[in-house]
Amino acid sequence: MNKRGILLYSGGLDSLLAGKVLLEQGIELIGYHFVLPFIAPDAELESLVPSKLAQQIGLQLKYIRLGKEYMALVENPPHGYGKQMNPCIDCKIYFLRYAAQSLQKENASFVATGEVIGQRPMSQMKHMMRHIEKESGLEGRILRPLCAKKLPPTEIEKSGIVDREKLLDISGRGRFRQMELAKKYGILEFQSPAGGCLFTDVHISKRVKDLFDFCPDYSMIDVYLLTIGRHFRLNPSAKCIIARNERENRELLKYQDCADYFFKPDFNGPCVFVRGRLSFEDQTLILASIVRYGTLREGNNVIVQLRPITKILSIPNTKITDEELKKFLV
Numbered sequence: 001m002n003k004r005g006i007l008l009y010s011g012g013l014d015s016l017l018a019g020k021v022l023l024e025q026g027i028e029l030i031g032y033h034f035v036l037p038f039i040a041p042d043a044e045l046e047s048l049v050p051s052k053l054a055q056q057i058g059l060q061l062k063y064i065r066l067g068k069e070y071m072a073l074v075e076n077p078p079h080g081y082g083k084q085m086n087p088c089i090d091c092k093i094y095f096l097r098y099a100a101q102s103l104q105k106e107n108a109s110f111v112a113t114g115e116v117i118g119q120r121p122m123s124q125m126k127h128m129m130r131h132i133e134k135e136s137g138l139e140g141r142i143l144r145p146l147c148a149k150k151l152p153p154t155e156i157e158k159s160g161i162v163d164r165e166k167l168l169d170i171s172g173r174g175r176f177r178q179m180e181l182a183k184k185y186g187i188l189e190f191q192s193p194a195g196g197c198l199f200t201d202v203h204i205s206k207r208v209k210d211l212f213d214f215c216p217d218y219s220m221i222d223v224y225l226l227t228i229g230r231h232f233r234l235n236p237s238a239k240c241i242i243a244r245n246e247r248e249n250r251e252l253l254k255y256q257d258c259a260d261y262f263f264k265p266d267f268n269g270p271c272v273f274v275r276g277r278l279s280f281e282d283q284t285l286i287l288a289s290i291v292r293y294g295t296l297r298e299g300n301n302v303i304v305q306l307r308p309i310t311k312i313l314s315i316p317n318t319k320i321t322d323e324e325l326k327k328f329l330v
């Protein structure tokens, strides 16, 4: 066993503190940052907020992009969901298993987390922490530096790799001790607990559920696009995404090849990305929505259909109201 560990790192205060406590002891740490599928596929991971936050404690990071295998778990989590479509218990087991399988490759002896007993309703209760540990295959090799003294000594502490005396005994939901430690260590910035995980967001969760219910052949681009635009389910086989601003127009255009239909106005207005099959009525509704959210110029205006084939379409006579559109909103 050597003095090297993997830290599950989210960018939240607890994982930053857990990292700092171990780095202070001279432990070599590598932070594993799991990148949720809502982060743009072309994002520069080194520029993400958690990456910048890690610099405060001098933590080296590795990024693991979560893909289809992870989404299959979100779709059918053996331990169920939290309040929204957040499968926190299975998500943690997944991260820990991944880290467990990487121990040898990283030449590391243990996995550390920023967990604190009793801080979260389910996944950080003592019995659930033990269960998660067992399920991940890491029994005795998960170190929780912030609450270690409230737990029986792990193999890592017993073998002297980590000095138990320098670990902490925080428990419960209060944040006072963490805030004090942040001050002491000069950690000035951190993400909120759950790090803004969009699986806990009520609106995004509705879209995730809609995706699972109606789009069995979804791609990771479809998952990413759940964060972009307004989403309307037109019928069980078709959903359209209508951009809300120029940035979203650019984003939808970037992935137009993944759409079954794609519409772009020649006037100031939203692009529309469609997955599925459109009836004539659906298409009329989409064109009317583009007019509803756009600003027609004086004179002639058209909408270009870019997929599945390029066509120039006229502006429909039909108008659509917000009330009508609301019926389709996801």
Ligand code: SF4
Residues within 6 Å of the ligand: 086, 087, 088, 089, 091, 092, 194, 197, 198, 199, 200
């Ligand atoms: S909040 Fe999100 S990232 Fe964190 S454990 Fe739950 S599902 Fe996973």
